[in-house]
Amino acid sequence: MDAPWQPLLDWWFGHAGSASATAAQKGALWFGKRDSQDLEARERFGVFVDQALAGGLTGWTQCPEGWLAVVLLLDQLPRMIYRDTPQAFSGDARAQKLVAQGIAADFDRRLKPIQRVFIYLVFEHCENLAVQNEAVSRFMALTDEQPQAERAVFADNLDYAERHRKVIARFGRFPHRNAVLGRESTAEELVYLSQPGAGF
Numbered sequence: 001m002d003a004p005w006q007p008l009l010d011w012w013f014g015h016a017g018s019a020s021a022t023a024a025q026k027g028a029l030w031f032g033k034r035d036s037q038d039l040e041a042r043e044r045f046g047v048f049v050d051q052a053l054a055g056g057l058t059g060w061t062q063c064p065e066g067w068l069a070v071v072l073l074l075d076q077l078p079r080m081i082y083r084d085t086p087q088a089f090s091g092d093a094r095a096q097k098l099v100a101q102g103i104a105a106d107f108d109r110r111l112k113p114i115q116r117v118f119i120y121l122v123f124e125h126c127e128n129l130a131v132q133n134e135a136v137s138r139f140m141a142l143t144d145e146q147p148q149a150e151r152a153v154f155a156d157n158l159d160y161a162e163r164h165r166k167v168i169a170r171f172g173r174f175p176h177r178n179a180v181l182g183r184e185s186t187a188e189e190l191v192y193l194s195q196p197g198a199g200f
Contacts, residue, residue, distance in 0.1 A: 005060055005069030008045055012072060012118075019114040019146070023153045030076075033083070041080040049077045053091050061098060064107040068115055071095055071102075075122050086181055095122045096131070113150075116142055117157050124164045127173045132165040160200070176200065 012029070016022040023030075029037055041049075051057050052073035060066035074091030082088040099122045102108060108119050120142065123135035139161045143154040167174060175189035176199035185193065192198055 003066065005066050008048070008069050008072060009065060011044065012076075013112075013115065019112075019150045019153050022114050038080045038083055041077050045073065045077055046081055049073050049081055049091075052094075053078065055094070061102070064102070064110040067098065067102045067107050068111060068119065071098060071119060071122060074098065075125060076118060084180055088180070089125075089177070092122070092125055096126055099123065113142060113146060113154065117154070120161075121157075124161050127168060129165070129168050129172075132161075132168045135161045136165050164200070 012026065013022055014025050016025045028034070048057065052070050057070050057073070060070050074095035078091045079088045082090070099119055102119070108116050111119070117139075120135055120138040123131050123138065126132065126135075136158070139154070139158040143151060143158050146154050164174075171186075171189060171192070173183075175185055175193050177183070178185045178189065
């Protein structure tokens with residue numbers, strides 16, 4: 001019998017094999033903004049998301065795969081299910097704490113490299129420069145560990161991490177979240193937000 005988190009991992013990562021093939025197959029799910037995908041996330045995994053946001057599913061976090069699944073439920077799926085609302089970010093604090101605990105237990109090293117991307121993305125989502133530095137460091141090491149044929153996928157993630165860090169170094173927060181979170185943008189942030197790609 002499959003573990004209760006396996007359907008989520010199958011949906012998120014598929015069975016393509018290599019990191020590059022997985023990214024090609026699943027990239028639109030990971031980084032696209034499609035109503036149909038958000039609806040599927042809600043219908044299939046919304047109950048688990050709500051349990052994770054409420055502090056539940058702690059039993060899942062005792063092994064690397066279950067830990068990864070809870071991190072996805074806290075960090076990635078709320079951004080789909082609750083897109084453009086403050087609740088999209090409501091799992092971030094618990095996700096950051098959970099990731100730190102799992103890394104201390106070496107759980108990340110027991111996952112596939114492409115799975116580790118979604119562990120380190122939690123750091124990239126944090127509005128704190130020290131944590132952003134950690135994200136860049138983790139993605140740099142992950143990229144360096146890959147064979148040349150697979151490195152492009154991870155180098156792309158490293159590039160995004162470096163871009164996120166620059167925004168936090170400049171503003172101390174992500175200006176593209178201001179409207180959703182009810183924060184007033186500064187004049188400098190408004191100029192930044194008017195530029196293409198400012199919201200990642």
